[in-house]
Amino acid sequence: MSWVSLLGSRLDACTRRDCASSGTDRAWSGTWSPWPAQSWLRATLFGWRRRERRAMTSSPSDLQVVTAALGAAGLIEMIHGPGDVEISGVTQDSRTVEPGNLFLAWSGSDWDAHGFVAQAAAMGAAAAVVERYVPEAEIPQIQVSNGRLAAALAADALLGSPWAELFTVGVTGTNGKTTTALLAQHLLGARGASAAVGTLGLVGPDGSAREGTVGLTTPGPVAISTWLADLVQEGVESVTIEASSHALDQSRLDGVRFDAVVFTNMSQDHLEYHADMAAYFRAKSHLLNLTKDGGCVVVNADDARWKDLPIEGRRTLTYGIEESADLRAESIEPGPSGTRFRMDGAAGEIDVDLPLIGRFNVENSLAAAGIGTVAGLSLEVVADRLGSVPQIPGRLEVVQRDPFAVVIDFAHTPDALRRVVATMRPLVAGRLIVVFGAGGDRDRIKRPDMARAVAQVADVVVITSDNPRTEDPETIIDDIVSGMDGSPFERLVDRREAIRHALAEARPGDLVLLAGKGHERYQIVGTERLPFDERLIIEAHLGRMGELA
Structure with missing residues (x-):
């Protein structure tokens, strides 16, 4: 040794x-x-x-x-x-x-x-x-x-390069990292104890996040190596790690080597940090340099931006819905509580009953299926595991169904908002009410596009704060409003009040979508993280409504 x-x-x-x-x-x-x-x-x-x-x-x-x-x-x-x-x-x-x-x-x-x-x-x-x-x-x-x-x-x-003792997966992209990572963790559980590291913290084999590990999408280099060493000692066999563009640019993951890396999709985000989209792309592409010898690159064939990835000569697996790919989803049947589709790969075809809604979740499940395939799982095992995936916190999380639905989602980019509202619209018998804002001290350029993504589909729009950080919330909302292009909206800086207003406005058959914070149980105001749980706000408001009724 x-x-x-x-x-x-x-x-x-x-x-x-x-x-x-x-x-x-x-x-x-x-x-x-x-x-x-x-x-x-x-x-x-x-x-x-x-x-x-x-x-x-x-x-x-x-x-x-x-x-x-x-x-x-x-x-x-x-x-x-x-x-x-x-x-x-x-x-x-x-x-x-x-x-x-x-x-x-x-x-x-x-x-x-x-x-x-x-x-x-x-x-x-x-x-x-x-x-x-x-x-x-x-x-x-x-x-x-x-x-x-x-x-x-x-x-x-x-710490002795603990990654060498694990089947390691790195997932990057603008949207879908958390869902893909957790779906992959669930699939890899079929071959032994599996964990995930990312936005929700360190998620152990039991599916729960370790206390005190929630923070950055990708933690610092000492935490990464420490956690991997801990997992090895616990007998964990595989780990999936979300790789943010910041982390890749800052070398946080350069002490790790991956058996498989995944590129989900790429759209505008984080331009407050990266000089332009080219720099953003270069940061994401760095994940290629962190693969083990013979490691596999899993790529979304439907996203044209990945065509410029320098993957010639590498082992690859593509997935998609529209384009020709190694792993495809066909005959997609969306439903109110899940999605049925046929998965077609080199090993054959199989029906999948995914208990998640949204076309983008079909994409995420294909990415996870690709990882499972690379890890040696059969198509039958992959389909079976996809049929039992748990609800992912803050990702199209339904917190109430009657008399109107309330859904919480982490969507905070134009592309993510566009996908989420497009998914919700056909499932709503009444009106689609959307509450959203934009993070402070982050990419200002995307704010008008976020508004356009929502205004084109929603019936009622409530613009509010997200995590304002050190930026003036009114200024953030002004930036968002500039993209409403004459569409009606309501403006409430206090997110609590905005949520209460939307719930009071809702009628039977409506759907209220709270976008932006997802799994977060805090709000960053200035440099402080203040307790802020949208689920508790919903519960308290609906409780009062019940008492009044």
Whole structure:
């Protein structure tokens, strides 16, 4: 066994105090620490085994393992101080540094972690990986040209490349990442314990999200490697990871290699971050560089933008509804509670009864089916598993059916809104009432197009706030309104009031769609996350209506 692999057991080599104080909140903040559920006895045994092996062989120190990984990637500019240092853990958060930790620092767009290197040293950090030398921090420092990439590679090296022990899937695209990832997790459960990482956090084999793991679509590099190592120790065999364009651009996943990567669709989003659609495309395309040797690229053949992906010579599997593809959906029959279709692939044809509505969910299920095929599942097993997929939180989630329907969905791009309202329209006997807004400090260009997508189909439009963040909510709504093009609408800045208004407006047979927040149980106002659960607002309002009746 190589020392890089052997060092993966360090995850469990903790003291009783370390295990007792470890928790998911620290794991989320970017600290390498085991889940509370891991036993102290097992951790002690793993630690003993590691120490025994070290006693029997001549081995490099932890910092030398990191140095070797960063050197192989051509990232090292200079090494300051001794290199034979033992490392007890790794973190990118100065608030969670413990004695013996390796501290990872780089310069971000809004902050510079080099200002915390000295603090980390004072708290007991044994060494640091930096982009520039910090002389006041009297600890060994590995100076690198790219701190983000170095962080991903360092965490992976210290944790023994846990991805190598898993069937790994990366999913990217503008829309459909979460649904595709969770559908894939469900399918892969047929071959052993399966997990997913993404917008909902770390979702374990039982289908529930681990407490304290919800945050970014794709977490930081330390959290990624930590979670994968934890999953390996738990006996998980496969994991599906949502890969956001931000994460790909920032090298958060560069410490992972994938057996399969999926490209769902691509439309305008995140242009507040990416310079233009070309830059957005390049960020998404980076996922190709993270495939294992012989890994498969699963591509939506119906999205013309993916035709420019440099996949020549790679193993590929295409899926689609309109275009010729390796895996196709035909004879689609939409219903009020699900969708029936025939799936046609190289292995034959089979009927699928998908308990999800919407043509886009047929696309998502095809993507997941492609992953299942790559993993060796038969078409029969894939169809059977698709027939039992659970409701995905905040994705066309029906929270009430009578006397009128209320649906919550995460749609927050023009394309996603267009797809959702088009799906809802034929299912509504009465009026389609849509409540939506746009996120603050995000792509402003898409806001008028969001309005057009809704106005063309909805009977009643209520424009409100989403997560305004540090932007003026009135300004955000002004941007949206500019795309209404004379169509009637109502404007209520307070999202609670907007939801209550829509519910009060609804009549039997109507459908109220709350778009934008989906699974989120908070609203970001300024820099604060305030409790905000649309389900509770609906429940409280309808309860009052019942009392009045």
